[in-house]
Amino acid sequence: MMSQRRGIHLDQSELLCSKGCGFYGNTAWQGLCSKCWREENQREKQKQIQEDWALAERLQREEEEAYASRHQRAQSQPTITPFSKFEERKTKEKSSKVNTVTKFFTPSTKTPPKKDATNVEVQSSSSPSSSTSRHSSLDSDHATREFIDFLRPLKPGKEIFKQCRAFTEGMVYKRDMSADELSECVQDFYQNLSERLHSQFKGSTDHVESIMDEVEKYMMTHLYKEVFCPETTDDEKKDLTIQKRIRALHWVTIEMLCVPVDEEIPEVSDSVVKAITDVIEMDSKRVPKEKLACITRCSKHIFNAIKVSKKEAASADDFLPTLIYIVLKANPPRLQSNIQYITRFCNPSRLMTGEDGYYFTNLCCAVAFIEKLDGQSLNLSSEEFELYMSGQVSPQWPQATGAFSCSSSSTALSQVHKRLDLLTGLGERQERVMEKARKLESDLIDWTDEVEQKVQSVLESFPAENQSPTAGTASGTASAAASAIDSDNVENELLPPPLQPQVFAG
Amino acid sequence: MAAGGTGGNSGKTYSFKVVLLGEGCVGKTSLVLRYCENKFNDKHITTLQASFLTKKLNITGKRVNLAIWDTAGQERFHALGPIYYRDSNGAILVYDVTDEDSFQKVKNWVKELRKMLGNEICLCIVGNKIDLDKDRHVSVEEAESYAESVGAKHYHTSAKLNKGIEELFLDLCKRMMEMAQAEERLKGNGASQSASSRRGVQIVDDEPQATPAGGCCSSG
Numbered sequence: 001m002m003s004q005r006r007g008i009h010l011d012q013s014e015l016l017c018s019k020g021c022g023f024y025g026n027t028a029w030q031g032l033c034s035k036c037w038r039e040e041n042q043r044e045k046q047k048q049i050q051e052d053w054a055l056a057e058r059l060q061r062e063e064e065e066a067y068a069s070r071h072q073r074a075q076s077q078p079t080i081t082p083f084s085k086f087e088e089r090k091t092k093e094k095s096s097k098v099n100t101v102t103k104f105f106t107p108s109t110k111t112p113p114k115k116d117a118t119n120v121e122v123q124s125s126s127s128p129s130s131s132t133s134r135h136s137s138l139d140s141d142h143a144t145r146e147f148i149d150f151l152r153p154l155k156p157g158k159e160i161f162k163q164c165r166a167f168t169e170g171m172v173y174k175r176d177m178s179a180d181e182l183s184e185c186v187q188d189f190y191q192n193l194s195e196r197l198h199s200q201f202k203g204s205t206d207h208v209e210s211i212m213d214e215v216e217k218y219m220m221t222h223l224y225k226e227v228f229c230p231e232t233t234d235d236e237k238k239d240l241t242i243q244k245r246i247r248a249l250h251w252v253t254i255e256m257l258c259v260p261v262d263e264e265i266p267e268v269s270d271s272v273v274k275a276i277t278d279v280i281e282m283d284s285k286r287v288p289k290e291k292l293a294c295i296t297r298c299s300k301h302i303f304n305a306i307k308v309s310k311k312e313a314a315s316a317d318d319f320l321p322t323l324i325y326i327v328l329k330a331n332p333p334r335l336q337s338n339i340q341y342i343t344r345f346c347n348p349s350r351l352m353t354g355e356d357g358y359y360f361t362n363l364c365c366a367v368a369f370i371e372k373l374d375g376q377s378l379n380l381s382s383e384e385f386e387l388y389m390s391g392q393v394s395p396q397w398p399q400a401t402g403a404f405s406c407s408s409s410s411t412a413l414s415q416v417h418k419r420l421d422l423l424t425g426l427g428e429r430q431e432r433v434m435e436k437a438r439k440l441e442s443d444l445i446d447w448t449d450e451v452e453q454k455v456q457s458v459l460e461s462f463p464a465e466n467q468s469p470t471a472g473t474a475s476g477t478a479s480a481a482a483s484a485i486d487s488d489n490v491e492n493e494l495l496p497p498p499l500q501p502q503v504f505a506g
Numbered sequence: 507m508a509a510g511g512t513g514g515n516s517g518k519t520y521s522f523k524v525v526l527l528g529e530g531c532v533g534k535t536s537l538v539l540r541y542c543e544n545k546f547n548d549k550h551i552t553t554l555q556a557s558f559l560t561k562k563l564n565i566t567g568k569r570v571n572l573a574i575w576d577t578a579g580q581e582r583f584h585a586l587g588p589i590y591y592r593d594s595n596g597a598i599l600v601y602d603v604t605d606e607d608s609f610q611k612v613k614n615w616v617k618e619l620r621k622m623l624g625n626e627i628c629l630c631i632v633g634n635k636i637d638l639d640k641d642r643h644v645s646v647e648e649a650e651s652y653a654e655s656v657g658a659k660h661y662h663t664s665a666k667l668n669k670g671i672e673e674l675f676l677d678l679c680k681r682m683m684e685m686a687q688a689e690e691r692l693k694g695n696g697a698s699q700s701a702s703s704r705r706g707v708q709i710v711d712d713e714p715q716a717t718p719a720g721g722c723c724s725s726g
Contacts, residue, residue, distance in 0.1 A: 205519050258580075300554065303554045303555040304554065306555075307554060307555075313535075313539065313554065313555055313556040314554070314555045314556065314557060315534070315535035315555075315556050315557055315576055316526075316534075316535070316557040316575075316576035316577050316578045316579075317530050317535070317578050317579055317580060319555065319557050319578070320578035320583060320586075321578070321580075349521075352523060352593045353521050353522075353523045353571070353573045354573070355558050355560070355573075358557070358558040358573070358575055359558075361575075361589055361590060364589050365578075365583070365586040365589050365590065368585075368586055368589060369582075369583065369586060372585065376582070377582040
């Protein structure tokens with residue numbers, strides 16, 4: 001608005017393209033006309049690409065030998081793989097290639113804010129998809145800021161940040177790699193960095209660990225979109241498989257798994273619910289460490305449930321079945337993808353020896369158990385198992401044979417009875433209300449009839465003798481009724497005539 | 507790649523992972539609870555769980571972090587073993603001296619561990635519940651000769667009387683440290699080689715995808 005208004009006072013020449021080509025310019029295009037702007041923009045983009053390319057080259061220099069060896073393999077590879085598979089891969093490549101190109105021109109999540117700031121104007125108008133990536137980059141920007149804040153007081157902080165940023169940016173160019181190779185890259189980076197921190201900067205083990213935690217957080221927040229459930233793997237298929245499997249196993253009970261948890265106790269059922277919530281929450285976190293923290297919290301709730309039920313510290317003999325039960329009840333979203341993601345990109349030292357690692361291992365065990373579950377492992381005959389799996393029979397339903405199921409079903413039954421009683425009571429009351437309503441209705445009809453009769457009889461006994469001739473048709477009946485009432489008065493005639501409503505035609 | 511011996515000479519702190527294997531009810535949990543918290547059948551439980559416990563030790567001036575992983579002993583979870591003992595430095599195989607069957611299970615575990623991990627793992631075979639010696643069903647000679655034949659060490663313990671447990675863990679730690687040191691010396695020669703070979707593998711597999719990506723970058 002402002003600029004427009006001011007524009008009126010501007011010289012004609014200032015509205016023209018600043019390149020002086022004679023066409024009108026546009027402030028949105030930095031004062032250029034559309035043609036010049038396109039040229040300028042193209043040049044800018046080209047420059048950006050070249051910069052990025054140079055960066056990529058620099059980053060991959062160390063791996064040049066590796067690339068060379070890979071090229072040698074290039075000739076032999078296609079002949080080995082069956083043609084159909086090769087073709088499939090090729091199409092996959094194509095689609096991802098398109099992605100790469102668009103990715104290239106957008107301010108990707110990996111571009112650090114500093115760089116973003118200079119190119120913001122150019123890039124934001126250059127690609128339609130930039131708005132989406134911009135949205136997700138908010139998180140990454142936040143992570144970057146936190147990371148910088150964390151590193152600031154550290155002596156090697158600048159160095160660490162530079163390395164991490166370079167690596168994270170470099171990962172964009174590796175997005176066509178298989179997940180295992182990406183994992184290998186990240187793990188190598190973790191290892192190299194922590195070794196350097198140990199030897200070069202003489203950090204204590206705990207200190208290095210805490211730095212590595214932050215490094216992991218920063219890097220994985222930036223890389224999450226690329227490396228979580230990547231399209232080069234069949235993680236997604238596995239997710240669906242385990243999800244279906246868990247759904248099919250909905251009939252598995254606490255008793256079949258020998259879970260030492262008594263859900264009748266309020267505190268226990270509370271812990272069970274919390275554990276389920278935690279394991280589901282895992283999917284919403286981005287950083288492997290935070291995902292692990294969810295599993296750990298879930299495990300702690302399970303331990304609490306066992307401890308309250310059994311009155312002793314939980315051993316693995318109790319823990320694993322309970323965890324299996326929780327996973328069956330929760331059916332956590334994208335379970336396999338999450339497990340794979342953690343395995344691939346978590347700091348290895350934590351996974352191998354830490355407490356988080358132990359719980360994570362147990363979760364892997366639980367998933368493995370659920371995948372291979374058969375009748376034998378639930379103390380069922382294979383026929384029973386098949387029947388339950390096919391959904392023909394449900395174990396909770398029939399003959400409540402076991403003592404446990406008896407007690408649980410009896411409480412359920414009593415609850416059902418209570419509800420039924422309530423329902424019948426409600427029904428009766430409603431019936432009564434309806435009856436009364438009907439009675440009221442008939443009473444009303446009777447009353448109106450009665451009133452009508454009375455009016456009729458009164459009208460008959462006092463015919464409209466003193467009907468005033470001036471009464472209009474509209475007020476005729478009203479005046480008649482009024483005179484009928486008035487007729488009860490004895491000294492009727494002595495009173496002045498009633499006031500007549502006057503009609504003003506307007 | 508081994509979890510143990512983080513850093514070696516410079517790190518000074520070793521961290522080891524030890525798995526507890528054995529049938530249910532042989533006293534795995536009691537054993538480790540006794541060792542880490544010095545508790546047996548305590549009515550006043552302060553520990554929330556006894557399935558993952560850690561202990562910090564100082565052996566001949568070297569710091570050692572021990573992480574002890576309990577495993578579910580029920581037969582139906584047997585197949586999950588490999589997930590548990592992956593990357594572990596030591597395994598404690600517990601049997602009940604009054605239960606012949608549990609000793610058979612230990613033998614099965616030993617076979618499996620040697621097959622899967624070779625000699626990279628320190629094995630301890632532990633006969634627990636020696637306070638119930640009068641009901642003993644596994645002879646001392648048989649157990650010890652078996653242990654020797656498979657390159658494992660044999661211990662007799664009682665979690666109830668707190669016998670032999672301290673020795674068991676101390677011995678195991680020393681053996682794991684020796685193993686880690688030996689590995690470091692080996693790594694001194696072959697470290698760079700192994701790293702490069704790993705990288706080589708990584709590049710071989712990604713080939714078909716990465717080459718066109720490079721082409722696209724240069725053309726764009």
